[in-house]
Amino acid sequence: MKPTRLILIPALAGDPAPYLVIGTGGYVLERGVLSMEAVEQPEPMRTVAVAPGADVLIRWVDLPPASAAQQRAAALWALKDDLAAAPDRLSVALGPVPASGEPRLVTVVSLSLLDAWTDYLSGLGVRADVLVPDVLTLTEPLDDSLTAVAFGDAIALRGRRFAASVQSDLVDLVAHGRTVEPVDDTALIERALVQAALAPLVDLTPTxxxxxxxxxxxxxxxxxxxxxxxxxxxxxxxxxxxxxxxxxxxxxxxxxxxxxxxxxxxxxxxxxxxxxxxxxxxAPPPGGVMAATAALFTAVEGVPDAELDMLVVDPEDGMKAAVTHADYSDIQTIDAAMRASGLTVTETGTEDNAGRVVSDITIGAAR
Incomplete structure (x- = not known):
């Protein structure tokens, strides 16, 4: 197992960044600080960067069974009232796939902030392979209490399906009657960071x-x-x-x-x-482009509130389209209708647009 570097991104870009180098078995091989003034470049290795959790929206959301792209779009829609920026300016990352019927961990962060963190790390001479918010490096407690750890001036609070970083004077308000268990033992905090570096719960880097x-x-x-x-x-x-x-x-x-x-x-x-x-x-789809187009129009018209926004037949890329619809399962309905004509629909991208779902699809032969 090759070493892993863990870097704590500070809240202020001018501050240096503490780091650990973690070896086989989770042992810390090196501790230090990286700064912009360093003469020598850090040694290349897998790098996990820990970002300030106060800048990341973290929720557990009930999501429909779907592809990762569809679930990210569904998460943005579910969290729309908590978001101040437009969806195209945000990056969504999903946690591990939960057990059936359980909510899934969702993180949302500004793309401009991700760029700023990337630029800061570049200034240190490193690139993050994984980016995780500091509060998600803490272990989820088994009871209803909140674990509290200070990262700079912010307090990271971790509970059952709960994670947030707040100012110290807001801890009691956010805790809302739950017991807060402060952790001041640096060895325990370091151990949690090591475990997060070896098995991060989520990766904020855009995909x-x-x-x-x-x-x-x-x-x-x-x-x-x-x-x-x-x-x-x-x-x-x-x-x-x-x-x-x-x-x-x-x-x-x-x-x-x-x-x-x-x-x-x-x-x-x-x-x-x-x-x-x-x-x-x-090569055109089976039956020719005109037959495929007619089949697609018929399939889209058969779905309530669905509209065909764009249809392109490219000699290099084939036949593609964009469909605006209401429900995430609508593309499956369109695909089923197309299969009756010997065609199939493959969804290549999904995003939320003012309460509607916009899906990019390709049309090919059914197998």
Missing amino acids: RQREAAESRRGWGRAAALAAAVVLSPLVLMIAGAARDDMAASHADDQALSEIARVDPELARTSDPVAALRGRVRA
């Missing part, structure tokens, strides 16, 4: 870019496999080669030979495999 990249890769793979029965069995050989790196070279040679046999024009291109994949992506 939109990674999800978008994964969505693009997934679209390409789905398009290639969906058109396999129309174009040629050699697509399956290409897919198999991609899944098996050990046999990639041999499989590529076989694929190129098969391409030359089936389509000499493709074989004369500089990258026959890429040319084939491009042809697959550009």
